[in-house]
Amino acid sequence: MLDLIIESRQAVIAPGFSVKRILPFRLKRMIGPFIFMDHGGPISVPATTNLDVLPHPHIGLSTVSYLLEGNVTHRDSLGVEQLIKPGEVNWMTAGKGIAHSERFEDPAILAGGGLEMIQTWVALPEKDEEADPSFKNYTAEELPVFTDKGVWMRLIAGDAYGLTSHVKTSSPLFYLHVVLNEGARFGLPMEHSERGVYIVKGSVEVNGVTYTEGRLLVFTKGVDPLIIAKENATLMMLGGEHLGDRYIWWNFVSSRKERIEQAKEDWKQGRILLPPADNKEFIPLPEDNSRPAGGPPPGALS
Template sequence: MLDIVIESRKAEIVPGFEVKRILPYQLRRMVGPFIFMDHGGPVSIPTPTATNLDVLPHPHIGLSTVSYLFSGNVTHRDSLGVEQIIKPGEVNWMTAGKGIAHSERFEDPAMLAGGELELIQTWVALPEKDEESDPSFKNYTPEQLPIFTEKGIWMRLIAGEAYGLKNNVSTSSPMFYLHVVLDQGARFGLPGGHSERGVYIVKGTIEVNGINYTAGKLLVFSKGVDPLLIAKESATLMLLGGEHLGERYIWWNFVSSRKERIEQAKEDWKQGRIILPPTDNEEFVPLPKDNSRPAGGPPPEALS
């Protein structure tokens, strides 16, 4: 059974850079451990405005950010001193744990010349036992990520386990995350063994139970249901899900199973206790007011 269809909404993460926001959604806060999902682009960035689209240093707690690019690149810098150019087809997994700050900047000459950028960023909530873990960052190249091909089907396992595929991307809870490309007419089923599963349509149109669904929609399915996805045209999909972790609260860039931990994180950022990236520490995003929708995250709200 199809539980819900989530239509992406427009959100501006920095002035001039609008994305499609998929999660969180009022009627469906999470899919497995996935608590946040943005689809940015495709967009061409003209040189005069590129630096205005940079996401300045900002904090996170209690989650892992997963950045996955289809085109373009972004320079990541964080509190650990990591400086990583994020490229298409890689997995960049930053675990915030007890607290980290990072920035995302557009510095590549090809990007500054008007190159195209398209990316998906998700946040994965951490199990309660890992919420106060030490922060970390890992980059996985495309060669480290298994690919499966069959007539009309191409897919890359980003993280977790699905369809018998497994990789070395370090995760904290049972989950799956895949990039799938289908040729027109291809038929495809969701992976089993997970209680919560979703399909986000990046491009194209797919048919499920005789109904067509177009780009920008996330389809969420009940446990035990084995839907057949039929590509009505060439389609690009992101498949994601896993096991539910329990109640979570989210405010701005902070995620926790405890409300009081969110309040502590606010004060930590105000007092400078979450350090800035050592190579990008001259500016930062200030703590917003409770009723704002700042760059880098959604408004305050409880998730379950």
């Protein structure tokens, strides 16, 4: 059965840059190891608009940036500079601490409505929370693709439907980009205990009810739902095995409250280095009672 419907909410991540925030949600903080999900775009703004997300820190998680359209330049404190393009997987593991920026350096793309991206965060197992930070770009050609009548699917990460992605992960999960033609039928992978379907575009029917874009459908363990495209639809499917409870504040994730407090102080004191190629400005640590622009509202997962 359908366990929960999560309606996306508007969140501002940079001046003039609003996204649809899906996770975390008060009734469902995580789906498998996925603890955060934003959907940005399609975006159409004047070419003079600056939507850049300035350097900011992370701990205890991996960020997964996936573009449907456009491009964005990633720079981080490891010295990595990567132009992210549609269909690629950009997996940044923060571990004990990293800072990165996301710059939109092609004004024509923004003005033409040609930017659309999904960013998720994957919480790390406790044993990996203090790992050294890393970044890896995987091209679209490296990722498994499956096609059938009215169905196109790319396995971004993990295991699903007998396919395995070569993207390196730290815990059992699946993450899929699925495109369905009107009338096409599709199911969810059964091997994972927590599963969700986010409707990026179009609408789908489940158990005789139609659901439209901007919603995340969360399904009970063991249920095998039939998803029918009511029109051409784009979906992101994600889930996996639960890691245990996590605390989340701004851009920090940890299994320990005190580690979040340490990360706050580390950022204030400059102990998390800025990207060497983007170190002239940064997002300051928000006040504890604020709702910061760079991440989800402060709060604990208990």
